[in-house]
Amino acid sequence: MAPDTEREPLAETFLALGPQAPTILPGWDGADLLEHLLERERYPYLLVGARLPGVLGRRAITAREDLRARPWPERVELVREGPRLRSPVGAIDRLSGQGELLIHHEDLRRAQEGWEPRALSADQQAQAWRALSLLSRISVRVAADITLVSPLGGLRLGSRRSAGSLRVHGEALELLLWASGRDEVSRVRVHGDEGAMRALQEGRRGM
Structure with a gap:
């Protein structure tokens, strides 16, 4: 645990x-x-x-x-x-x-003025990646093949009716926030083809 x-x-x-x-x-x-x-x-x-x-x-x-x-x-x-x-x-x-x-x-x-990302310990980074690995499969509902890429590794979220593929790059905690739908504060980079980006806009993230 x-x-x-x-x-x-x-x-x-x-x-x-x-x-x-x-x-x-x-x-x-x-x-x-x-x-x-x-x-x-x-x-x-x-x-x-x-x-x-x-x-x-x-x-x-x-x-x-x-x-x-x-x-x-x-x-x-x-x-x-x-x-x-x-x-x-x-x-x-x-x-x-x-x-x-x-x-x-x-x-x-991140609701406070002048916030910046925290410097997480190795244990906190590992926890964020573990949380992402489990929760993203529940929270991300997008008709695209998504690959989440962090310094700790990659995680692929497939879709049965994929409209394309996209990659989301960031630290594990930033990816966790993105997967939960917190776009306004998550610092990630998203790259994908036109169909996947459209599916992202039409899809759902969050619990």
């Missing part, structure tokens, strides 16, 4: 920027992003419970309001601690190379 090296930097970024920091996600600030991670990792029942009628729904809404009312450092500390011991989310993240944390960290970082 991949080591958890992204959680500590993410927590430090949350603390440094605060709850009102912008993100690249439309309508979300830092507090919204943190709440999303906490519900995903520690309080998944809030995701569904708040939509339920009756007592269960009211309890979930109250629990969500209580969570939002906690001091910012306390909420960040919960992210730093990570999922509970038997949480399936923790196992998924370790197996997938921390893809969710890597992407959401950049959602926060």
Whole structure:
């Protein structure tokens, strides 16, 4: 399993920027992003419970309001601690190379003025490549044969009804952001024939 090296930097970024920091996600600030991670990792029942009628729904809404009312450092500390011991989310993240944390960290970082790509450690680069290898096969829906090229290697995403071929070059993390549909902040170079480029515009990337 991949080591958890992204959680500590993410927590430090949350603390440094605060709850009102912008993100690249439309309508979300830092507090919204943190709440999303906490519900995903520690309080998944809030995701569904708040939509339920009756007592269960009211309890979930109250629990969500209580969570939002906690001091910012306390909420960040919960992210730093990570999922509970038997949480399936923790196992998924370790197996997938921390893809969710890597992407959401950049959602926060790259909304700030003057941002620049981070210098990742060898472990973080390996995690980004592992996440890309797994998540890109789910997140990229384009009718073209795509080859993702990074310093760590190449990854081919074939299509049954290909309109052409294209190559996307960049660091592993940049490719991960591109595969998740974050074109406005991913630093990649895309080359392809006319049919593939048209298919890229018509296709879908992201979960």
